[in-house]
Amino acid sequence: MRTLFQFHGGVHPPTHKTESTRTPIAQAALPSKLVVALHQHVGNRAKPVVQVGERVLKGQKIGRPEGKLSSAVHAPTSGTVSAIDMQLVAHQSGLPDLCITLIPDGKDEWIAHSGVDTTQTPHSDLRHLLRKAGVVGLGGAVFPSDLKADAHHHKITTLILNGAECEPYITCDDMLMRERAADIVSGAQVLRALLQAEEVLIGIEDNKPEAVAAMQRAVQDGKHQGIEVIAVPTLYPSGGAKQLIRILTGIEVAAGVRSTEMGVQCFNVATAYSVWRALAHGEPLLSRIVTVTGNVDHAQNFEVLLGTPLNELVAQAGSRADTSKHIMGGPMMGVDLPSGTVGITKATNCIIEASPALFPPPPPALPCIRCTRCAEACPAELQPQELYWFAKARDFGKTQEYSLFDCIECGACAYVCPSQIPLVQYYRFAKSEIWQREREAQAAEVARARHEYRQLRIERDKQEKAEKLAQKEREAAAKAAAQAAAVPTPLDPLAAPDDTQQLRINEAIARAKAQAAAAQPKNTDTLTPQQQAEVAEIEARRAKIREMAADSGADDEPPKSNQG
């Protein structure tokens, strides 16, 4: 029996999990359209590679990853691309982002696909396949899995599979483990090989005995060595990566340190499942399990195609009329969705239909009485009351001194707060303000460097020009000297640059005059006698005018040479 450890703090909110585990995972009906967001993962938005009107097959890539930190997006079913435009997406901002709208043709026709033998394929190829298949962390962080399944930077000894699923209401991982344990364990083996980890620990909260049993059975049936399924005590937030690592291994991951530096890597069980589907079956990430619960007639888990509009999904669970809003995620960390039209994304593990009866509006916040119950509950061992104080005062430097960025936004502090202060909202606000400042500081640094380089370049160009000019003048002077030596001229051969320049100007004027005198008007070659007479007459008139002008000019105008 393995010794388990405890993390600091934690809370026991009502779990509400049984509602949605009564029936097996259902296949959600094919929706009337799919709104597939191109930014469903951490990193850069994928670039669309299809055209409006194009017919795509199920599993065909429609978004290409851009840059290293990005992931591919695929068509969840066969159909026609009807639009590539900005649509509301499942994001807390309520802002639109680029989406590909797909009208399914109902045939669900697969693109040619096949799996590989994961034991024979080189690891770099496997990682590349994961990237091509758009596999990202399905626990909520949606970090590209190919980058995580890389042991090049640190030696990994332990791979942890996170099946804790500590947040109330959510049961998608529970149901996945119950029904598809064999594939999860196979995926874990592939991840272990990629990471060259010695052991695999699968941590599951002990309020999911069926899942624990199913996983243990899968490990036994598959005769997998070095994989251990461990039931951990139910305590929110045991599903936080750092918390689960602490429980299973006793390792405390320090502030600002990644768990990989301590030899531990963590994956969600659903991610391991998609890794296996992607590699062994060649199926990209097209769907995920979503718990639909809360104010619905029959709460249930669905296997949902990515991009399925929220409204069409919740209707299948019998969303009630008095639903006031949709929460994505759980009640502790979830975010309100801006609209019912948004498509399901890779990050959507749960949809809670909220009604005023189920989630009464929070009572007005009272002043902080500094009881420090939040500090007792904080699993990251922070001082939430101090963080709240500084975030409220917009003293962001101080929040960072108090390790704001170690906050996992689990909401345990707000849950225990007797003054009902929405503490996490303050931390999120402070974090995004700090990120904004960091972005601005980086932009300023780039601008400063570019400006300084420009100044340097202008200065250098000026110098180069001056040098070129000096060089030319030296050459001209040398030439003039050579001429002076050959033909004696009244000019001083060692004249100053000014004189040489004047000389050149005079020469140029003389040349221009000679050319002008030599040039004949081209239309005077073949003239009739009558025309010649006309020309002569005009010339005579002009001469007369010139004469008159010369006379008057001498009288009342100063000579031209004095004007400039």
Add this chain to the structure above:
Amino acid sequence: MISALLVMVGISLLLGAVLGYSAIKFKVEGNPLVEKIDAVLPQTQCGQCGFPGCKPYAEAIAKGEADINKCPPGGEEGIRKLADLLGVEYKPFGEGAAPKAKAVAFIDEQTCIGCTLCIQACPVDAIAGAAKQMHTIIAAECTGCELCLAPCPVDCISMLPIAEDITNWKWRYPLIPIQAAA
């Protein structure tokens, strides 16, 4: 009496030598305050402060020749930071110097005649183009300084405010009802 004098003179010579040596050895190049002030300034190089760039303004502040409230792109927070750094009082912006929303320049490529005047005006080389070729703004490098607007002979440059999208979206300051006193 003489020995006391000699001792004092000796000490003063020794200390003088130490001071003189350290003045040469530990000489600080330039004014470090200028660098600190420059680090606070937003580096838009817009010249709205009346100086040709952020560094000259920083130098003027360090010399005490310029006020700290002349930098609209830095915003009020910039003034506060400068006030903190220099140990002076916060000063609000003067008339007509209020900060504007962040924006980037945009060249209407239909109208652009390719005169390169804006390229010469851009302090951060954020305009790509050549003589009689269409110009365009490299939006990621544009600081929004507006220096390209004035030289354009065909007025084809406009400033587009930076719209909020998912990548630069921020959580808002929580506005929560505080219970009224009964």
